[in-house]
Structures are given as C-alpha cells and as structure tokens.
Amino acid sequence: MRLADxxxxxxxxxxxxxxxxxxxxxxxxxxxxxxAFPRTKLCAGWVTPExxxxxxxxxxxxxxxxxxxxxxxxxxxWMSHRHASKQHSIRRYEFDDFLLRRSEAEVAVHKVREIxxxxxxxxxxxxxxxxYLVGAGGTSCPVYxxxxxxxxxRARELQTATLELEYAFDWxxxxxxxxxxxxxxxxxxxxxxxxxxYINVGIGGMATRLKAGERQLxxxxxxxxxxxxxxxxxxxxxLDPKGYSYYLRGNVEVVRIDNACIVGDAVGLATxxxxxxxxxxxxxxxxxxxxxxxxxxxxxxxxxxxxxxxxVSRWLERGFIGSPQQS
Numbered sequence: 001m002r003l004a005d006x007x008x009x010x011x012x013x014x015x016x017x018x019x020x021x022x023x024x025x026x027x028x029x030x031x032x033x034x035x036a037f038p039r040t041k042l043c044a045g046w047v048t049p050e051x052x053x054x055x056x057x058x059x060x061x062x063x064x065x066x067x068x069x070x071x072x073x074x075x076x077x078w079m080s081h082r083h084a085s086k087q088h089s090i091r092r093y094e095f096d097d098f099l100l101r102r103s104e105a106e107v108a109v110h111k112v113r114e115i116x117x118x119x120x121x122x123x124x125x126x127x128x129x130x131x132y133l134v135g136a137g138g139t140s141c142p143v144y145x146x147x148x149x150x151x152x153x154r155a156r157e158l159q160t161a162t163l164e165l166e167y168a169f170d171w172x173x174x175x176x177x178x179x180x181x182x183x184x185x186x187x188x189x190x191x192x193x194x195x196x197x198y199i200n201v202g203i204g205g206m207a208t209r210l211k212a213g214e215r216q217l218x219x220x221x222x223x224x225x226x227x228x229x230x231x232x233x234x235x236x237x238x239l240d241p242k243g244y245s246y247y248l249r250g251n252v253e254v255v256r257i258d259n260a261c262i263v264g265d266a267v268g269l270a271t272x273x274x275x276x277x278x279x280x281x282x283x284x285x286x287x288x289x290x291x292x293x294x295x296x297x298x299x300x301x302x303x304x305x306x307x308x309x310x311x312v313s314r315w316l317e318r319g320f321i322g323s324p325q326q327s
Contacts, residue, residue: 002108004030006292007122007130009112009143011037011100014264014281015136017055020103021289030128031100034111038097042164042244043278044192044200045095046176047088051279054286055099064094065195067174075179087176089192089200091166112142122260132292133260136285139246141266151254154268157208158250160187160275163221163241164202171199173233178274181319182227185220186210188275191233201228204275206320207245217243248272248320249280256298261288267300272320 006022008015011033019029052059059066067089071082100107108128115133116123122133135143177191187205194200203217203224210217221241228234247268255262264281271280284300291298 001123001126002030002128004028004106004128004130006030006132006134007032007124007128008105008134008136009033009124010136010138010141010264010266011107012041012096012136012138012264012281013051013099013278014266014285015134016096016099016103016105016285017282018134018136018263018285018289019105020099021286022292023104025289025293027132027293029103029105030130031103031105031107032110032112032124032128033107034109036109037100037107038093041092041096042162042166042242043092044164044190044202045090045092045166045194046190046192046276046278047090047095048276048279049086049088051282052088054279054282059088062090062098064098065091065198067193067195069174069176071175073175073177075177076181082175089176089194091194091198112137115142115146120259131259134285134288134292135260135262135266136264136281138265139244139268141262143260144262144266147257147260148252148254148262151257152252154247154252155250157206158248158268159207159245160204160248160270161207161210161217161243161245162202162204163217163243164200165239165241166194166198166200167239168197169199169234170197171233177233179224183220183223184213184215185224186213187320189220189224191228199234201225201234201239202241246270246277248275253300255284255300256288256291259292261291261298263288269300275320 005027006029008031074081135141171193179189186209189203192200263284269280270277290296
C-alpha cells in the first residue's frame with residue numbers, strides 16, 4: 001500500500017495546482033487519475049490572465065501552443081461587438097500535461113472506486129492511504145460522491161450540457177467568437193482558434209431548459225455548424241462532436257469535511273456569466289492546498305470575483321439561469 005501525506009484524485013488544472021502548492025510546502029503528494037497524461041480533454045481551452053497569474057506562469061515559459069486575443073467578438077441576435085479583453089487559448093491536451101508535470105507530484109494511473117475512513121486516514125481501494133484527501137475529479141468526482149453529495153447536492157438548474165470538437169484546421173479568423181442564446185439556445189456557442197492550426201468549436205446549454213424546450217442540443221449543434229460554414233469559419237468536412245456536462249457556480253458551499261476537500265468541477269465553479277471554469281478551478285486548488293498546509297481557511301468567497309459585475313455580466317447570468325443567485 002502506498003502511504004502519502006496527500007492523495008489528489010484528478011490531475012486536471014485544479015488537481016495539479018493543488019499538488020504543486022503542496023509539493024512546494026514539503027508534502028508527499030500522489031495524484032491519481034484514471035487515464036495517462038497527456039490525454040484528450042473536452043474544453044474550449046480558454047485561459048484568462050488571472051488564471052496565469054495564479055499559476056505564476058509567464059506565457060514566455062510555456063512551451064506549447066498559446067494564442068492571445070486582445071478582443072472577444074460577442075454576438076447576440078443581429079448585433080456583434082468587439083469587446084476589449086485580453087484572453088488566451090491553449091490545447092488542454094498540452095496544458096494539463098504541462099501543469100501536472102510541473103507539479104512534481106507522483107502520478108499514478110488509477111480509477112478510484114471506493115474510499116473509506118480508517119481512523120484519521122483515508123484509504124483508496126486498499127492501495128493508497130493518506131492523511132489528507134483532495135477531490136479534483138470533475139463532475140463525477142468520487143470524493144464528492146462519497147463525502148459531499150448528501151450534504152450539499154448540486155442544483156440541477158445549474159447543470160450545463162455541451163457538445164464540442166477540437167481538430168486540426170488552417171483557420172482564417174484569428175479572433176475568438178462567442179454567440180449568446182443563438183437560435184433560442186439557452187446558453188452560448190464558441191469558435192476558439194488555437195496556435196499552429198487547431199480550432200475548438202462547441203455549444204453549451206442549461207440542461208433543464210434544454211429538456212423542457214422544443215429542440216435537442218444536437219439540433220442546435222447542426223444549426224450552429226451550418227452558420228459557421230455559411231460564414232466561412234470552417235469547411236465542409238464531417239464533424240462528430242463529443243459531449244460532457246459541468247455545473248455553474250451555485251449552491252455547493254461545504255468544500256471541506258475533516259481532512260477531505262473538493263476543488264474545481266467537483267464543486268461546480270464555472271462562472272455564471274461566461275461559463276469559464278479553468279480559472280476558478282486553479283484558484284480553488286491553490287486555496288485547498290494552502291488550507292491543508294495550515295496557512296489559510298478554505299473558502300470559495302474570493303472565487304466569485306471571476307464572475308463579472310458589469311451590466312453585461314448580469315444580463316448573461318439572467319439569460320443562463322434566470323435571476324442571479326446568492327452565493
């Protein structure tokens with residue numbers, strides 16, 4: 001049995017950020033993930049300057065594809081607006097592997113099935129024992145499922161369903177485009193170019209409203225792809241998108257029970273205005289690590305700064321989930 005100070009379940013940005021902080025603090029850390037890195041990860045791959053600052057990552061030191069946008073092109077009905085806002089795009093295939101390697105934590109490919117308490121310790125599948133446990137395994141995180149679900153289940157109205165695809169393509173437009181509520185979609189669609197000939201296109205909608213509506217998500221996808229082709233964003237090759245689900249920031253407030261914490265999409269932290277999840281995931285991982293190291297309480301209050309307070313942000317939030325919720 002492998003004994004460790006901390007086991008982090010999940011090697012994405014939340015888990016690797018947490019692991020790096022703990023390794024630097026002198027902890028013996030093992031990261032468990034069900035697949036080997038680098039691995040394909042469904043995500044638009046949009047990274048904010050705030051996330052890079054939290055990572056203490058200078059873009060000049062990042063060795064993989066990295067593209068910077070000085071403006072976002074926002075579309076709503078017949079209106080389009082170029083919004084001045086520096087943002088970046090990465091390929092999650094490269095980015096997550098880089099962050100996990102940079103953490104210098106031990107990494108094991110292991111799908112977690114059962115977690116038990118044994119005195120003050122946690123035992124994972126009879127193979128790993130630790131004093132501290134961090135759940136960074138995304139929406140289906142086994143740490144959330146075992147210790148946190150019954151205490152604070154996620155709000156179904158905050159669940160987002162997505163379809164997306166990232167592929168090699170010699171794009172013509174180097175701008176990041178976002179469409180809000182296109183053709184009645186209760187959500188948004190995106191076109192995110194990546195450096196050196198990749199793009200990510202996708203749509204996301206609020207699951208409960210999609211279920212109650214007249215169209216399925218796949219039908220919105222077909223209409224969106226037709227729009228991209230009509231406007232010469234993409235070519236006519238067949239596209240086979242993949243789907244996943246995540247939660248916007250909502251009602252999961254208990255993020256630490258004894259020495260177990262949850263971070264990132266295991267909590268549900270994507271912003272309620274732009275649905276951005278990488279930045280909040282990274283910050284939550286760092287916050288949890290500092291709490292374990294004894295330097296601070298683990299709180300999510302400062303993560304709300306990732307959702308904007310402008311009129312546009314409030315309008316987007318109302319469009320996604322109705323009236324703004326209390327955090």
